[in-house]
Amino acid sequence: MIGYLAQNYPLIHAFQPPARRTRREAMATHRIFKMAPKLSDYFHEDEILAVKGTLDRPISGLVIDSRRVVPGTLFFALPGLRADGASFIDEAVSRGAVAIVTQKMPAFPPAKVTFIQVENARVALASVAQRFYKFPDREMTVVGVTGTNGKTTVTHLLKQLLNGDQPVGLLGTISYDLGARSVPSFRTTPEALDIYGMMAQMRDAGCRTAVMEVSSHGIDQQRVRGLQFGAAVFTNLTRDHLDYHKTLESYFDVKTRLFTGGSGSVPKVSVVNLDDAYGEKLAARLGVEVPTTRVVTFGEDPRAQVRAENVSLQFKRTTFRLVWPGGTLEVDSPLIGRYNVSNLLAAIATAWGLGRDPFVFLSRLRAFKGVAGRMERIEEGQPFNVLVDYAHTDDALRNALGMLRQITPGRLLVVYGCGGNRDRTKRPLMTRAVQEFADFAIATADNPRTEAISQIFDDMRGGITAPEKITWIDDRRRAISLALDMAKPGDCLLIAGKGHESFQELADTVFPFDDRQVARELIGNKALKVSS
Template sequence: MMTLEELVQSLRGQVKVLEQAGDLRVSLTAITDDSRAVQAGSLFVAVKGEQVDGHRYISSALASGAAAVVMQEAVAEVDRSYVRVADSRKALGYLGSRFYGDPSGRLRMIGITGTNGKTTTSYVCKALLESIGGRVGLIGTVAYQIGSEIIPASHTTPGALELQQLLKKMVDGRCSAAVMEVSSHALAQDRVSGTEYDVAVFSNLTQDHLDFHKTMEEYFQAKLRLFTGLTGIQKPNKRAIVNSDDPSGARIASLCAVPVWTYGIKDKADLRAEQVRLSLDGTTFMAATPAGTFPVESHLVGEHNVYNMLAAIGVALHEGATIDQVRQAVTRVTNVPGRFERVMAGQPFTVVVDYAHTEDALVRLLTAAQALKAGRIITVFGCGGDRDRGKRPKMGRAAVQQSDVVILTSDNPRTENPLAILDEVEVGVRDALQQRSHVTYQKVADRREAIATAMRAARPGDMVLIAGKGHEDYQIIGTKKFHFDDREVARDAIRELTHCA
């Protein structure tokens, strides 16, 4: 139980209070921004969202027993205690944090942002922090983890109240730290307001989500918020860990008001990988770090994962891990779901499933494949519907530039015509074919058939890359979600080949 007055205190210096009325000492039993979840004694926070305006449901919330309301716009029918603020969406996170006992203040909070690499970095980071001792929670694209409990992820970064509830569960579950993927959407939508981070990691910035952010500068500014937000005064010993090989890294580092460690392979950095050796069985390199230089052996594949490991090593060293703890923990990370995940069903060629769904991620995947291939590269990929259309021809161009066979197919077409999406991808394919005329391609809109086509085309020694969905076990067609797992479909297609033979 907490009073409205106690909750509103969390907004001081963060969100301006414009008006308040009624008894602020009213006790509150719950907090929600969903009028359907209101119960007697709840605080209802009316948030104006992208599609739904919570102010329209204030009367419904009151009828369901809401004891008080926090809102942004003046609404005449409020007959109970209320507080009007300048930004109710931003206020939601601070109110939730206070209601759930300021859980981020009781955890070491690691936030990871960037276009690509967040998930793998978070998994490695969790393993390294656990090597120090204590339990580590994980919030990310694949799932939310609290000890042995695994919760399916609704978003890469959950909504403001769901996030605070998860962090409280981590505190209650005796976690000492939480590792979070922090999406640009979550930063722009203030889903992490009220959450104070100890370490922020920047992986890279390449084109994605421009259907939401509109420009690359707007996208950058959203990512930057994680780093400018490190200046909170409640927690000491903060640090930013930034990829200095990415063009946006130097800019982020220059704008940080806390100590920065850079990491990279190409240029001078605080954490640097040298003598990198890549194979299908894993990766080795020498890590030159502020704590010393030491060898790293990992089951993870590809140069892009060297960056992810360097970032995680930086976090672990900052948090007090020894070199021996880091070395031992890195070797325990065998794979990350849907990230260069091999499908092995007895076939004489390599099959890899990967989440790569941006131009940069596809280039990274193909670059890794080029370094490891024995035969041809066969790439199966598509682009999501109702999302950034500008990246479609770019992904088509990238696929042709580093593949021998390209099969265009559906990703999550959503409400768009799948063939229309493929036509836009094909523009980039045709452009790249002017320099790489030996590459063959075809359009197979049905993803299951596209994967089967790739398997039938594969020869011994070839590498089949199935990109775009990775860990996802569904496909969205229209407004409906259907079960679909690239890994399962690939195994079925391989078994069919074996049966036919």
């Protein structure tokens, strides 16, 4: 177990080198070892290519980071994009690992450690973690949400709609809600070890439902391998992560594994956006190839089972008539924009697909406060609108700005940037989307990481269509400040790209930076300057 997941401390203590122990302490240690789980409890014969050492060896926990190895743990040497876990086997052994799972058996493994060779270490990790934590996913209804955009909003909506007498767990981009406590997120879709460990905490805290964001990386890297999904949701698919997937079709193929059994199980219910071209393609494929899943479609498309009619988009609210096979209802939501109609429909269709009554669960929508960093309003008494949003693809920017264009009486201003060490091909497309809708844009740093901001700007400039409507400012705080200076009554400023993030990555340093906090501070300072 890693991070904040507690280790089995009594068992770890038993693995410590023997000092002077009383007879009573020695007997207690013997009992602990006798009851301890053994390697043989967690591996099936057909999963093992070769073994050096005994499988009749007690273990105290599972670890994927050699720095977190403690005496008695089983270390998984995972292959990675930046580093190979096999390089850290010696460190893991020196720290007290009693067994190693690897895809390549060392020529001369230490005799005191058991080595288990497997075909795919990530698949083995998922299977072993699921068994180690006693299949928590089988004691809860797990809902996985995948797609380029909307995952965070849909999972938060589902948590709100499904939260009745029992708490609902959540794993996502912003935080991990484990039922009894909530902790900051460190990855949209964590490693399988973390997923099963956190779901075990949810189960023990009384959760009977868990919702989670499922990224394409998480699917491709086997992080959700074997998870039993009560429902899987497809929001949409647009250009993103092509630095990893290379092509849009490859990106889509990875997403489909969540629905077709390519991740080890087929969801009982597949909820698919019929307004999206790839969603329509997925729904048709599932209907032919995967008869064991029930397909529920949503959208404004008249063919959708759960659909929106008479949509009214306003600046502070959205209304529409909800239609489903069991009836109709008028929906009034504080979420703005047509894409949020889609997000609402996704959550509603999923809850309905799981057998919940819309007349009951939609009453909980009134208490929904929105999602941090998703079209979040900054209200500090300024005479213009300021919104912070996570939009960081050309499609997300086009949707956000297109919506704001329709409801903004004045000018539409935008501050945006492109992340470093990520897909370079989307950078000019993001600029083109901004220039299509914004009256003026300030291009600035997002998370440059180790890439030169000059290179990022050069790529972004490839999408310029109106050079007089854009300027370039390296410093993000200064960019936001200048945009606020430009804004006049009736205008709208969108600060896009980072949303809920409270940090900025520059070179090898991560430092505090929250668009929402920066905007509030700057508005307050400017108001003080004016009043003085």
